[in-house]
Amino acid sequence: xxxxxxxxxxxxxxxxxxxxxxxxxxxxxxxxxxxxxxxxxxxxxxxxxxxxxxxxxxxxxxxxxxxxxxxxxxxxxxxxxxxxxxxxxxxxxxxxxxxxxxxxxxxxxxxxxxxxxxxxxxxxxxxxxxxxxxxxxxxxxxxxxxxxxxxxxxxxxxxxxxxxxxxxxxxxxxxxxxxxxxxxxxxxxxxxxxxxxxxxxxxxxxxxxxxxxxxxxxxxxxxxxxxxxxxxxxxxxxxxxxxxxxxxxxxxxxxxxxxx
Amino acid sequence: xxxxxxxxxxxxxxxxxxxxxxxxxxxxxxxxxxxxxxxxxxxxxxxxxxxxxxxxxxxxxxxxxxxxxxxxxxxxxxxxxxxxxxxxxxxxxxxxxxxxxxxxxxxxxxxxxxxxxxxxxxxxxxxxxxxxxxxxxxxxxxxxxxxxxxxxxxxxxxxxxxxxxxxxxxxxxxxxxxxxxxxxxxxxxxxxxxxxxxxxxxxxxxxxxxxxxxxxxxxxxxxxxxxxxxxxxxxxxxxxxxxxxxxxxxxxxxxxxx
Numbered sequence: 001x002x003x004x005x006x007x008x009x010x011x012x013x014x015x016x017x018x019x020x021x022x023x024x025x026x027x028x029x030x031x032x033x034x035x036x037x038x039x040x041x042x043x044x045x046x047x048x049x050x051x052x053x054x055x056x057x058x059x060x061x062x063x064x065x066x067x068x069x070x071x072x073x074x075x076x077x078x079x080x081x082x083x084x085x086x087x088x089x090x091x092x093x094x095x096x097x098x099x100x101x102x103x104x105x106x107x108x109x110x111x112x113x114x115x116x117x118x119x120x121x122x123x124x125x126x127x128x129x130x131x132x133x134x135x136x137x138x139x140x141x142x143x144x145x146x147x148x149x150x151x152x153x154x155x156x157x158x159x160x161x162x163x164x165x166x167x168x169x170x171x172x173x174x175x176x177x178x179x180x181x182x183x184x185x186x187x188x189x190x191x192x193x194x195x196x197x198x199x200x201x202x203x204x205x206x207x208x209x210x211x212x213x214x215x216x217x218x219x220x221x222x223x224x225x226x227x228x229x230x231x232x233x234x235x236x237x238x239x240x241x242x243x244x245x246x247x248x249x250x251x252x253x254x255x256x257x258x259x260x
Numbered sequence: 261x262x263x264x265x266x267x268x269x270x271x272x273x274x275x276x277x278x279x280x281x282x283x284x285x286x287x288x289x290x291x292x293x294x295x296x297x298x299x300x301x302x303x304x305x306x307x308x309x310x311x312x313x314x315x316x317x318x319x320x321x322x323x324x325x326x327x328x329x330x331x332x333x334x335x336x337x338x339x340x341x342x343x344x345x346x347x348x349x350x351x352x353x354x355x356x357x358x359x360x361x362x363x364x365x366x367x368x369x370x371x372x373x374x375x376x377x378x379x380x381x382x383x384x385x386x387x388x389x390x391x392x393x394x395x396x397x398x399x400x401x402x403x404x405x406x407x408x409x410x411x412x413x414x415x416x417x418x419x420x421x422x423x424x425x426x427x428x429x430x431x432x433x434x435x436x437x438x439x440x441x442x443x444x445x446x447x448x449x450x451x452x453x454x455x456x457x458x459x460x461x462x463x464x465x466x467x468x469x470x471x472x473x474x475x476x477x478x479x480x481x482x483x484x485x486x487x488x489x490x491x492x493x494x495x496x497x498x499x500x501x502x503x504x505x506x507x508x509x510x511x512x513x514x515x516x517x518x
Contacts, residue, residue, distance in 0.1 A: 145346055148328050152344045153364040153415075163363070167354055242395075245354040254365075257372035258358040258392070 032213035040218040050203070054222045057188055057200040060116055061230065064123020065184035072128045073173050076135020080165055081157065097133060101125045102190050109195065119191030119199065126187035127180045131173055138172030139165045167245040174241050177234045185227055200226070273339070274301035275451030276308075276325060276419055281334035283320055284476070293476035294320050297334065300470055300482070304418075307445050307452045309462035309485070311510060312472030318455045319347075321477070322421045325453065340418025340451075345425040349408035351396035357383070358392040361411045375414055382410045386440075402433030409437065413444065420445065422454040426461070438465050439493045459510050463487065464497040469506075471513050481513050 014034045021033035044050040079086040105122060112118040142164055150160050192201025200219050207215035237244070283295040294317040302308045312318050323329040325336055326344055343364075351360045358379055365375040383389050386406045388399075396404055405426060412420060422441065426434045442465050445452045456462050462469055463485055471481040483506070491500040498504075 143350070145348060146350050146352075148323070149344065149346055149350050150367070151328055152326055152342065153367045155367045159367055163367070164352070167352070242354050250355055250359055251366050253372050254359055254362045257376040258356065258362060260373065260376060 029211070030213065032217060036214035037217040037221075040212070040214040041221060044215065044218055050200075050218065050222050053198060053200045053203045053219070054226060056116070056198050057119075057185075057192065057223070058226050058229070060119040060188035060191070060199065061123050061181075061184045061226070064120040064125075064187055065127050065181055065230075067120065068124035068127025068184065069131045069173060069177070069180060071124070072131025072133075073135045073169065075128075076132050076139060076169060076173075077161060077165065079132075079136055080139035080169075081161060093129075093132065097129045101129060102187070105190065105194055108191075114195040119188045119196070122191040123184040123187035126183035130176055130180050130183060134172040134176040135169040138169035141172070142168045162249055167249050170245055170248070171241060174238050174244075177238065178231065181230045181234050182227070185223075185230065189223070273303065274337075275304050275339045276453065277301040277337045278325070279335045281321075281324065281331050281336060282476075283317070283324060283329070283332045295324075295331075296476040296478040298472075298477070298479060299334075300468070300479070302419075302451045302453060302468070304451050305446055305449045306467040307442065307454050307465055309466030309469040310453060310455045310472060311457065311459060311462045311469065311514070312455075312477060313474055313514065314457060316472045316474050317477035318472060319423055321472075322423050322453065322455060326421055338419055341415070342419045342421065343412045343415040343417035345409060345412045345420065345422045347424045347427060349396070349401075349404040351404055351407060351411075353396055356393050356395055357388065357399070357407050360396065360407060361414055364411065364415045379410060379414055382413060386410065402429045405429045405433065405437065409440070416448075418450060420450050420452040422452060422456075424456055427457070434461070435493050435495060441465060442492050458494070459507055459514075460494040460497060462510075463503060463506055464492050464494045469510075471510055473513075481510065483509075 017031065018034050021028035021031060021036075041050070079089065102122065102125075104125060108118055108121045108125065112121045146164050147160065150163060155163065188199070189201040192199040193205055196202040200223050204216050204219035204223075207213075207219060278301070279299050281295060281298040282293070284291050284293045286292070298321065300308060310318055310321065320329065322344070324331050325338065326342055351357075352363070355363065358376065361379045361383075362372055362375055364370075365372055380389070380392065383392055386409075388403060388406060388410075391399055391403065396407070399407075405428070409425070426437055429437075438461055441452070441454070444450070454462070454465050456465075464487070466485045469481075469483050469485050470479050472478070473480040485506070486502060487497060487500050491497050491503075
């Protein structure tokens with residue numbers, strides 16, 4: 001009973017919603033009805049429209065996410081590697097991070113047009129700064145004692161980067177991926193809202209302008225599914241964090257020697 | 261016996277030597293002295309214990325000797341390669357025990373296969389043979405510190421600096437490791453500096469001992485430690501003849517320092 005209670009609440013709401021919308025036309029106009037949402041969901045799934053839009057938005061968000069995370073992490077490392085570059089660029093980074101990145105959308109449209117690339121760029125922009133801040137913070141949080149120990153081993157700055165800075169940064173970046181994935185999805189979605197002829201954002205805004213509220217909800221269901229799917233993907237990656245770090249920072253020769 | 265001792269006298273070349281070593285930091289435009297005119301030398305096969313309260317500049321001293329920090333004045337000369345056993349084990353959690361031990365060799369581009377063979381031998385000696393593929397988070401603090409020690413031993417450096425290496429591990433593991441350190445340095449003819457705040461540990465492990473006074477640290481006491489080999493651990497050492505007088509002398513000095 002206790003574990004089922006959230007689902008029961010869902011059922012109660014759906015029933016009330018359905019009742020209200022059959023009783024009051026005005027309510028129906030504003031909120032649609034669960035049965036109508038179901039019909040829209042099934043028909044738009046069967047004719048492939050929602051699946052197609054789902055794949056497009058998913059592609060935009062994931063591509064933008066990966067580009068943003070990789071670029072942000074790499075730039076974070078460069079800031080660590082070159083204190084001079086960090087000194088020059090830090091004020092700009094602070095300024096950039098305090099502006100909502102989607103304010104740059106008009107520029108992004110000029111640069112990338114209104115196609116899929118524009119949405120990827122917006123998603124990447126949304127994730128880039130977060131990843132950068134995390135990589136930077138991770139590098140700064142490396143244990144001074146560890147750093148000194150590696151120096152006594154005679155490690156070069158590049159080796160220190162690979163052996164301890166990178167792992168520390170990566171765990172910070174990975175820890176922020178859940179948040180970041182939300183930004184990527186938001187970026188792709190806002191891009192589609194601004195201008196698009198495909199994608200879930202486009203589907204929903206078009207349905208809204210035709211007063212087809214059930215289809216807006218149907219698009220929302222797919223959007224939630226997409227967010228859950230990407231979250232699952234991120235959680236899976238995070239679960240293998242240690243393996244990923246190990247793969248990137250322990251040399252192949254060491255692995256071979258320790259397996260003999 | 262007499263022949264041997266005359267030979268060691270002839271070989272008295274300092275492996276680590278400091279002369280009038282001083283260090284100060286600048287803090288808000290003010291000069292904060294940390295080390296004041298520290299002079300000592302350590303020869304091969306010997307351990308110098310450095311005893312002092314926490315914050316007395318012992319770690320700074322080791323940093324200067326290992327070249328991580330510059331001295332403000334005075335000189336340091338080291339004769340040979342140098343390795344360092346940190347206060348905490350500093351094992352990297354994404355590396356197995358063996359991969360952690362191989363890290364210095366990996367960084368120096370050395371012969372990893374030979375190092376791995378040697379590492380396995382040492383792991384077996386320390387009773388850790390079955391843990392070579394374990395990750396640091398899965399083994400006890402005492403085991404981790406042993407791994408940290410093996411990571412140092414495998415570098416086969418001429419000079420070894422110990423920075424309170426056993427302060428965070430349980431007493432029995434500590435007893436064993438103090439003995440191990442002593443026999444390693446004597447047997448392999450290394451020169452070592454052993455920083456500690458435990459007077460027993462210092463007496464048990466060292467050939468010479470200095471006591472650092474507080475802020476700025478200067479040598480307030482310097483002595484040779486003559487203890488027979490069979491008493492060389494922090495429990496047995498209490499039974500040796502010279503222990504009591506030495507302990508009380510150091511204790512008196514340290515308790516005067518606030």
